[in-house]
Amino acid sequence: MPELRKDPITDRWVIISTERGKRPVFFIEEPPPPKVGMCPLCPGNENMTPPEVYAIRPDSPKPNTPNWSLRVVPNKFPALRIEGELNKEGEGLYDKMNGVGAHEVVIESPSHGATFTTMTLPDVQQVFIAYRERILDLTKDTRFKYIMVFKNHGSIAGASLDHSHSQLIALPIVPKRVLEEIKGSFAYYRYKDRCIFCDIIAQERDDKVRTIIENDLFIAISPYASRFPFEVWVLPKNHEPYFEKHDREDSYFGLGEILSLILKKYEKVLNYPPYNFIIHSTPHGEKDGEYYHWHIEIIPRLTKMAGFEWGTGFFINPTPPEEATAYLKEVSL
Amino acid sequence: MPELRKDPITDRWVIISTERGKRPVFFIEEPPPPKVGMCPLCPGNENMTPPEVYAIRPDSPKPNTPNWSLRVVPNKFPALRIEGELNKEGEGLYDKMNGVGAHEVVIESPSHGATFTTMTLPDVQQVFIAYRERILDLTKDTRFKYIMVFKNHGSIAGASLDHSHSQLIALPIVPKRVLEEIKGSFAYYRYKDRCIFCDIIAQERDDKVRTIIENDLFIAISPYASRFPFEVWVLPKNHEPYFEKHDREDSYFGLGEILSLILKKYEKVLNYPPYNFIIHSTPHGEKDGEYYHWHIEIIPRLTKMAGFEWGTGFFINPTPPEEATAYLKEVSL
Numbered sequence: 180m181p182e183l184r185k186d187p188i189t190d191r192w193v194i195i196s197t198e199r200g201k202r203p204v205f206f207i208e209e210p211p212p213p214k215v216g217m218c219p220l221c222p223g224n225e226n227m228t229p230p231e232v233y234a235i236r237p238d239s240p241k242p243n244t245p246n247w248s249l250r251v252v253p254n255k256f257p258a259l260r261i262e263g264e265l266n267k268e269g270e271g272l273y274d275k276m277n278g279v280g281a282h283e284v285v286i287e288s289p290s291h292g293a294t295f296t297t298m299t300l301p302d303v304q305q306v307f308i309a310y311r312e313r314i315l316d317l318t319k320d321t322r323f324k325y326i327m328v329f330k331n332h333g334s335i336a337g338a339s340l341d342h343s344h345s346q347l348i349a350l351p352i353v354p355k356r357v358l359e360e361i362k363g364s365f366a367y368y369r370y371k372d373r374c375i376f377c378d379i380i381a382q383e384r385d386d387k388v389r390t391i392i393e394n395d396l397f398i399a400i401s402p403y404a405s406r407f408p409f410e411v412w413v414l415p416k417n418h419e420p421y422f423e424k425h426d427r428e429d430s431y432f433g434l435g436e437i438l439s440l441i442l443k444k445y446e447k448v449l450n451y452p453p454y455n456f457i458i459h460s461t462p463h464g465e466k467d468g469e470y471y472h473w474h475i476e477i478i479p480r481l482t483k484m485a486g487f488e489w490g491t492g493f494f495i496n497p498t499p500p501e502e503a504t505a506y507l508k509e510v511s512l
Numbered sequence: 513m514p515e516l517r518k519d520p521i522t523d524r525w526v527i528i529s530t531e532r533g534k535r536p537v538f539f540i541e542e543p544p545p546p547k548v549g550m551c552p553l554c555p556g557n558e559n560m561t562p563p564e565v566y567a568i569r570p571d572s573p574k575p576n577t578p579n580w581s582l583r584v585v586p587n588k589f590p591a592l593r594i595e596g597e598l599n600k601e602g603e604g605l606y607d608k609m610n611g612v613g614a615h616e617v618v619i620e621s622p623s624h625g626a627t628f629t630t631m632t633l634p635d636v637q638q639v640f641i642a643y644r645e646r647i648l649d650l651t652k653d654t655r656f657k658y659i660m661v662f663k664n665h666g667s668i669a670g671a672s673l674d675h676s677h678s679q680l681i682a683l684p685i686v687p688k689r690v691l692e693e694i695k696g697s698f699a700y701y702r703y704k705d706r707c708i709f710c711d712i713i714a715q716e717r718d719d720k721v722r723t724i725i726e727n728d729l730f731i732a733i734s735p736y737a738s739r740f741p742f743e744v745w746v747l748p749k750n751h752e753p754y755f756e757k758h759d760r761e762d763s764y765f766g767l768g769e770i771l772s773l774i775l776k777k778y779e780k781v782l783n784y785p786p787y788n789f790i791i792h793s794t795p796h797g798e799k800d801g802e803y804y805h806w807h808i809e810i811i812p813r814l815t816k817m818a819g820f821e822w823g824t825g826f827f828i829n830p831t832p833p834e835e836a837t838a839y840l841k842e843v844s845l
Contacts, residue, residue, distance in 0.1 A: 201830035356825030492689030497534040
């Protein structure tokens with residue numbers, strides 16, 4: 180069983196994947212090249228994944244067979260386990276709990292080589308609908324305090340399979356970074372009676388120098404204090420606390436439009452970079468959603484710049500967000 | 513002039529290096545191979561660095577000439593600038609200050625290929641003495657609130673030059689991660705009247721499963737909630753708030769002994785991994801040093817495991833610290 184352990188100094192929780200137990204050789208040797216035709220996420224190989232928990236199948240209703248356009252399956256090598264009660268325990272001055280949670284893989288397309296930039300917008304929209312459906316389902320499980328949706332694109336960004344996919348992790352705690360954002364935006368709300376993200380959007384629309392693109396519903400900006408070169412946030416223009424309570428499905432269409440445009444711009448400007456994106460949304464245990472505003476943070480992994488930042492939480496960004504904005508805005512697609 | 517900008521939601525400061533202004537091509541193209549014999553950190557090339565601010569020269573007292581055994585020079589491409597008053601300014605709802613600070617390079621050895629594992633222990637000791645001298649000097653400048661000492665070893669860990677070196681950054685703010693540690697250890701101290709690091713050391717010496725090695729003065733442990741596989745902390749066994757107030761120089765000898773042993777163990781177990789280390793010490797503005805305990809955090813950069821963690825502050829560690837300890841403890845050197 181994996182464990183969640185708390186750093187006693189900073190109260191940061193870490194998942195220790197005891198079952199995976201990666202030995203040193205894992206970090207030293209190159210992984211074997213993937214076998215052609217043996218992608219476990221491709222149609223026809225449904226038996227290579229755990230049974231699906233959600234799928235979009237326009238024609239056939241039979242689960243775990245081909246002819247799907249999107250599938251969600253439990254991760255075969257989960258960081259957390261769905262079974263069991265949540266047990267919290269001390270270990271001397273330390274605190275831990277057993278690694279109860281869910282870890283799912285969203286297979287975004289049946290096509291092995293598809294990406295968010297080659298898929299049609301309705302297909303991208305489907306992916307967001309799948310996120311929502313899985314979040315709403317997992318939220319019913321009272322053991323889970325936060326559902327994190329993220330995507331690793333490219334092996335440098337942590338993807339272990341080529342076939343385009345994203346991941347959901349349901350956690351028995353709210354991660355520290357999310358708590359900090361909630362705390363910060365709550366403090367602002369108490370002081371100003373306004374959502375800080377709404378105020379940021381208003382200022383960015385005035386300033387213009389960090390706004391890359393917008394449509395009716397969404398805006399993409401380079402954040403003022405960007406940690407990483409070409410970091411981009413995509414936010415709904417109107418106040419929306421929860422990603423998953425977006426009930427007008429056309430808003431996911433608008434989101435897909437903006438996100439795929441940003442990724443196309445990355446491809447042109449940064450030559451197909453690996454990237455991560457993470458959905459930040461109000462934890463469902465928060466009393467109300469007045470002060471937090473869901474958004475997606477996209478980080479291209481331009482690793483040459485990585486440094487001591489990872490260990491200290493302190494970042495040096497060599498590309499001002501205003502310059503990154505200009506490059507992304509002006510590139511022709 | 514570089515800028516320090518604050519993320520308005522989480523209060524995290526970021527250095528935006530406006531002068532460097534790295535264009536997209538920088539992230540795409542491979543850097544040109546270094547020119548042989550043209551290392552700016554090698555003896556004979558003293559004119560290729562800014563004039564030295566500290567040096568150890570057993571024979572010749574003349575600065576910026578060869579025959580040194582260690583040199584400290586300002587970084588030629590500093591993230592922060594030493595000149596000017598500290599100006600704090602608003603920009604709508606955002607906050608910034610000009611990038612006043614110091615950024616220095618410690619050239620640890622005249623030998624181009626030397627590393628902490630090939631240098632003699634007295635030479636490693638010299639490096640720590642140099643850190644102390646530079647910290648004590650920079651601390652006199654009242655504009656600086658925190659001096660951060662760190663080392664990037666290997667290009668994956670962010671080193672842009674092969675010649676073994678470390679860096680000092682003097683900052684006009686205390687970085688968020690350091691503040692969090694101070695806050696956490698202060699809360700523990702108020703509750704228990706004891707230093708949390710002293711308690712951790714006591715528990716680890718009892719438990720044994722995460723203690724890798726110790727000598728008279730220092731102990732090396734795998735932290736209970738390790739964020740990264742094979743992360744190691746080196747701590748003085750007795751309570752010591754400040755790295756730089758270590759007035760018995762033989763304690764730096766003992767530190768060098770432990771640190772170079774850990775790095776030798778990394779070389780054997782992890783096949784010469786790139787790594788970062790960071791010295792964590794009490795900010796000199798803290799009222800007293802009862803509650804914080806300086807230490808060095810070492811992170812081997814086994815990048816295949818990097819993932820969404822960087823963006824969220826949430827870590828999944830695939831190697832339990834107890835297993836990492838066993839590998840590091842048992843390897844014969």
